[in-house]
Amino acid sequence: MPYFMKKARDPISSYTHFLGAILFGAGAILLFFKAFATGSTDKRTLLSLLAFGCSITALYSASAIYHFCNREPKVIFHLRKLDHSMIYVLIAGTYTPILLAYLEPPKGAAFTAAMWIIAAAGIAMKLCWFNAPRWLTTLLYLLMGWAILADMSIFSRMSAGAICLLVLGGVFYTVGGVIYGLKKPNLSSKLGFHELFHLFVLGGSLFHYLLVLLYIA
DSSP, X not given: OOGXXXXXXXXXXXXXXXXXXXXXXXXXXXXXXXXXXXXXXXXXXXXXXXXXXXXXXXXXXXXXXXXXXXXOHHHHHHHHHHHHHHHHHHHHHHHHHHHHHHSOHHHHHXXXXXXXXXXXXXXXXHHHOTTOXXXXXXXHHHHHHTGGGXXXXXXXXXXXXXXXXXXXXXXXXXXXXXXXXXXXXXOSSSSOHHHHHHHHHHHHHHHHHHHHHHHTX
């Protein structure tokens, strides 16, 4: 672990998400290189890739900063609000390229808009009612994450590989969410439920990134 990371308030979480921010930031650029290389340069595709790339990079950047910060409690509290709010942004940002690529334009655009409206509502709730019960916020994240099941027709337009990556990402996020909600297991003093939650979130992000890279960009 780099020396400067040893000064972090939560070294493992800040280090893993710092790496995530760098890798997914570079990965976001790769999405655009592939899109231009393959001729997928229509505005809808490029905007959806931009939404996904910015949201995933922003989440890991915000998380890395929050878990690294050793400032006064007020600053940490505001960073924590930002960290939690970015989860809604990531969910909506991940949905954007998937819905626009695999649903017909009117339905895909409407579903995407709905997800961003829900994300905005979730962020507002997080800012105004930050101490909402853990089970409630976890449930909201999971319900939003699995909202794709509201329109099963999307799966008929996806290849087996795309479906596999979509489901794997969802499973990893869900397991992470359950660990976060239950606050266990705690494997050691340095690898508790919170660190495990972050690792599963990284796994979920990786699977969904591969879906966008291999089948949409």
